[in-house]
Amino acid sequence: MDSTQLQQVVGARERVAGLDVHCAFTELAALGPSGRVIRRDRVATAIPELLACLAHVGQPRVVVFEEGPLADWLMRGLTERGERVVVCDPRRNALVAKESDKDDPIDALKLAQLARGGYLRLVHHPQTLDRMVFKRRVALYHDRVRNRVRQANRVMAQARFYGLFVQEHAFADRAKEAALLARLPASPEVRRDWRLLLDGYRAAQRQEVQVERGLVRLARAYPEILRFQALPGYGWIRAATFFVFVDTPWRFRNKAALWKYLGIGLARRGTGGPVRLGVPQAVNRVLKTAVVGAAQTAITAGKNEFGALYERWLTNGLTPRLARRNVARTQTAVLWGMWKNGGEYRPEWIGRSLQTAVVS
Numbered sequence: 001m002d003s004t005q006l007q008q009v010v011g012a013r014e015r016v017a018g019l020d021v022h023c024a025f026t027e028l029a030a031l032g033p034s035g036r037v038i039r040r041d042r043v044a045t046a047i048p049e050l051l052a053c054l055a056h057v058g059q060p061r062v063v064v065f066e067e068g069p070l071a072d073w074l075m076r077g078l079t080e081r082g083e084r085v086v087v088c089d090p091r092r093n094a095l096v097a098k099e100s101d102k103d104d105p106i107d108a109l110k111l112a113q114l115a116r117g118g119y120l121r122l123v124h125h126p127q128t129l130d131r132m133v134f135k136r137r138v139a140l141y142h143d144r145v146r147n148r149v150r151q152a153n154r155v156m157a158q159a160r161f162y163g164l165f166v167q168e169h170a171f172a173d174r175a176k177e178a179a180l181l182a183r184l185p186a187s188p189e190v191r192r193d194w195r196l197l198l199d200g201y202r203a204a205q206r207q208e209v210q211v212e213r214g215l216v217r218l219a220r221a222y223p224e225i226l227r228f229q230a231l232p233g234y235g236w237i238r239a240a241t242f243f244v245f246v247d248t249p250w251r252f253r254n255k256a257a258l259w260k261y262l263g264i265g266l267a268r269r270g271t272g273g274p275v276r277l278g279v280p281q282a283v284n285r286v287l288k289t290a291v292v293g294a295a296q297t298a299i300t301a302g303k304n305e306f307g308a309l310y311e312r313w314l315t316n317g318l319t320p321r322l323a324r325r326n327v328a329r330t331q332t333a334v335l336w337g338m339w340k341n342g343g344e345y346r347p348e349w350i351g352r353s354l355q356t357a358v359v360s
Contacts (some may be wrong), residue, residue, distance in 0.1 A: 009086045017057050018112030019065040029108035030057045047077040064115040066090035067123040088120040126247050134218050135244040141211045142286045148204035155197045230345035232304040233294035241290040249339040263288035264328050295328035305350035
């Protein structure tokens, strides 16, 4: 299922139960087949209590709630007990239903009404808990990388206060630490602050390495990730990132839908004037960074088929940014095709069949 499309999720004879989920309690508002409110309730956010309340709604029914920290746990708990569950995008719901009053019971009712009207944009969740655990590990790795970069920036900023201009590689190795310390003022307080910041950086380093090792261990169980690494620019991290966030190639009806989800496709914008094409802004930044970074790595690596395509697009008049985006589109189209067909990477096909499918 393509998660970027609006979906009619409620049948004509189905009841719909909208849930506004919080840590302590959940508001429930249920609509009958005619759209009339048939039940409103507040229950504890626990699977047994929610199931007992839903039993009063009647069958057939569909349960609807928004994506959030509790969404995957709640979806699995209800689905395993036979409920039909739909998880939807809260950002679009806010744009549609922000008018008039707002509180938790009203939010639950509005959600049920949006589902009845077919105005929900669905959010995809992995089918198995193991796949979700792997996805969280990949997300945790990228979070730890950002934390390590943040700690490194704090160290570099502290050094600049004393006229010392260094890059991360100058203190990433403990062997260079003493040389840097000698260049700082002799004040004990300055050196104490410096060591404190370095301790935070070292801890971030260790966490990144630890999470990366666990990520690679989990990734080895998936043959798709092994095959993805045949593409220039894709190693364990980027291949796993593409795999867990896309989750299944069958979500997308075509390559254009896949590219839009990755943040490298085109979206139409225009009101009362010419329609313009632009790159979507509301995208998964981690996923977009991974696919664009893979394209950049392939380009700078030199002698490979994607670098040749990049040079060809530059010769044809594209800007470097558009040419790099086209490389990212070509690479992800190859990954998508390999995933669907279960095939291996065929470098001799690059530039022959795919270059005509990629738009600038």
